[in-house]
Amino acid sequence: MIRKTLPFLALTLGAAVTAFPFFWMITAAFKTLSEATNPSLSLFPAQWQWQNFVATFQAAPFGTYFFNSFVVAFAVTAGVVLTSLMAGYAFARLDFPGRHMLFALVLATMMVPFEITLIPNFALIHKLGWYNTYPALIVPWCANAFSIFLMRQAFMGLPGDYFDAAKVDGCGHLRFLIRIAVPLVKPAMVTVGLFAFLGSYNSLIWPLVVTSEDTMRVVQVGLTVFSGAEGVRLHLLMCASTIVILPTVALYFAAQKYFLEASLGAGIKG
């Protein structure tokens, strides 16, 4: 009996500790300022202050931040899915000279740490006149080696007969790719898309560096600025944190299966 319940109890305790910051954040978001900053164990607010959320949106332009974040995250996701589909297919199915060398070169870019490219990329963005614009936030992230690698693996897994059969029916590479191959590699596409969305939405250092105007800020940058300016208005800060976390958590619950598979994809194939 003990052997069975002890691990269960330990896991429950661990899960409670893991989830506690979220619980604390959400309840604090509904408290008054004095409740939120009053050190005590009264976990729930005396009265749920729904108007905190209105006050948060009034205190800082979170509407703009969210709009920017979504524009950027969706554009990056679309870009990554598209480029990795095309490049993955080319590496998996086309026969052209230098294919292996080019693929090795693409994989090698995975090993380049982001921070060494930070300063030159910033200089490049300035030269292009993209400072404080959407292209600066989107374009550099529209292709990455890992997604290309994942899509190539997915296309390699398709039986070659499919293509031969389609070719007999007069179907070219591109039509085969869109009509037949894409529906078959949907799980890999979702994985790539989720990674791209999450990475883009949660990124901080790049948007921090290439934007300076409030109208171009994304939520992560907006939240750090807000915390500096509003550090003492804790209940509003917790409100802001809650709404910033909400989209990714919702996405996680909606597509949990894909998320876990995605991590495994990263773990086993990476």
Add this chain to the structure above:
Amino acid sequence: MTGRDSTVRGMMGIVGGVVEGLAAFVDGCVGRLDDIFDGVRRRGLKDVLLAVFLLGPSLVVLGAFGVAPLVAAVYMSLFGGKYGVGPFVGLGNYVEALGSGAFWRSFVVTVYYAAGTIPITMALSFVVAYGLFRIVRGRGLFRTVYFLPYVTSAVAAAMVWRAILNPQFGLANYVLGQLGLAPHNWLLEPRSILYLVSDGRVPAWAGPSLALCCVILFEVWHSSGFMIVIFLAGLTAIPRELEEAARIDGASVFQVIRRIILPLLSPTLFFLAIVSAIKAFQAFNSFYALTGDGRGPVDTTQNMIVYIYSNFYEYQRWGYGTAVATLLCIAIVTLTVLQWRFVGRRVHYE
């Protein structure tokens, strides 16, 4: 109710029509493109043209923002002054970095951080994953909860931790007070954790500051979920019979883990060690969000990335920043190669 239903259906119809129209349009374009490529008679050339079309966008982005800046960084690191346009100084920036106390302190912070996060996260995640592997009920629910921090933004989560660790009104000090213990300054505490636990017998500068330890703890919390999922997958792949046979022969749980499970998991362990070492050397978000500027009290949480960031963004010393970044890259590559050579050899592959 029905009115709304029909509205919804009507909207769905419009959306569906638009999607179908778009699909037909894309299909038409694709067909046209295919015809154009088909018009090319020589098979080899046709594939080359298709490859250029398909690979073009990816290669332009990767080339412009992945490969070119690498070369540019090494070039920029040879120039002094602000904005990377100062006089040519050769290896001057490298000499300055290697002779600078701040550079080495940031290196030590990075090492403390890696040495703190990697073993703790791995050990904890393994224990949780093994627990999840052994229980029958509720595995999915537990996994969901443990994975949750990993999908949340480090910035938002850091705000919560900052509030809990706030010296004045935070829950952490309240709990310490209830237990009759002295409060701490947590993320504002520059003194070493060894100094604090040894009542001052160890000098205050020796060892990671309490602030850095808080960052480490945060990262353990934030990234355990990823490792748990991967460990769990590795464990599920181990044949049950091996463990059962050992248990019948009288082996204890710990013997089973040490002699059977860990050796069989060694490829997973090795992979996680490499990935988390690289990640630890590149950490920025949690440092920046937890301390407000990344540097922390008396610069005790200034890791190499934060050091690069402040030289670049606050002092505009682009040449010096890229020189430090290049040194960091050399450190990362060296570490990975060393792990590969010395640990990789002991990995057991089936």
